[in-house]
Amino acid sequence: MALIGTLAEAVAELVHDGDVVALEGFTHLIPVAAGHEVIRQGRRDLTLVRMTPDIVYDQLIGAGCARKLVFSWGGNPGVGSLHRFRDAVENGWPAPLELEEHSHAGMANRYVAGASGLPFAVLRGYTGTDLPGVTATIKPITCPFTGERLTAVPAVNPDVSVVHAQRADRAGNVQLWGLLGVQKEAVLAAKRSLVTVEEVVDELAPVPGAIVLPSWAVTRVAEVPGGAHPSYAQGYSERDNDYYAAWDAISRDRDRFGEWLAGITEGVTS
Structure with missing residues (x-):
């Protein structure tokens, strides 16, 4: 309580x-x-x-x-x-x-991952932006099912x-x-x-x-x-x-x- x-x-x-x-x-x-x-x-x-x-x-x-x-x-x-x-x-x-x-979506997904007990979140939202070049906690990841190139961000x-x-x-x-x-x-x-x-x-x-x-x-x-x-x-x-x-x-x-x-x-x- x-x-x-x-x-x-x-x-x-x-x-x-x-x-x-x-x-x-x-x-x-x-x-x-x-x-x-x-x-x-x-x-x-x-x-x-x-x-x-x-x-x-x-x-x-x-x-x-x-x-x-x-x-x-x-x-x-x-x-x-x-x-x-x-x-x-x-x-x-x-x-x-x-x-x-x-990004907003990146931060929201980081909170969701943290609340879910997961180590990271995956999203498409950073594609085509320059944020991965200036933020070390944005990393590319490959989908093991489709081969699509996505982005991972760590949980908060x-x-x-x-x-x-x-x-x-x-x-x-x-x-x-x-x-x-x-x-x-x-x-x-x-x-x-x-x-x-x-x-x-x-x-x-x-x-x-x-x-x-x-x-x-x-x-x-x-x-x-x-x-x-x-x-x-x-x-x-x-x-x-x-x-x-x-x-x-x-x-x-x-x-x-x-x-x-x-x-x-x-x-x-x-």
């Missing part, structure tokens, strides 16, 4: 320096509050994994938490670039950032996966619905997992299209209302578009970012 506690306790227990950490969520249910807690606790040398790193990864990179980024697309959705990410890659500030770039098995969901019951079963990404696969692929939720309830009422992560698959649950802000949690909150727009100006300037970071480390998240 997943243990229910505070976000600070969960991050302290589950996220360690040098870990491979995946904070997953697609458009909504992004575990932003958990990312801020990782920053507050000063974790370092993390390998950050995510299909679509957006502003919370920009913040983690700018705070000096990351050594490496394993990703597909990256950007401030609807706005533009991730400027702390760019600064780390182009100028090594605040620390150099190693990159491992894949994070040390810890973090996701946000709408609710959990008191036994630690987690329910989420709406636009989903690879949250289920990320949790099942990980050695440890943390789910932040909008609320803890006595019983999970059925919701059309909802999935349930059983308590045996979840290490820790933390009740964090608004924990996906500025992304949204369907049925609980709306996307804060102004925050994404404001982040562009904050992240462009090291001094302004430093002011934002000081606020986060003091527990101010607005």
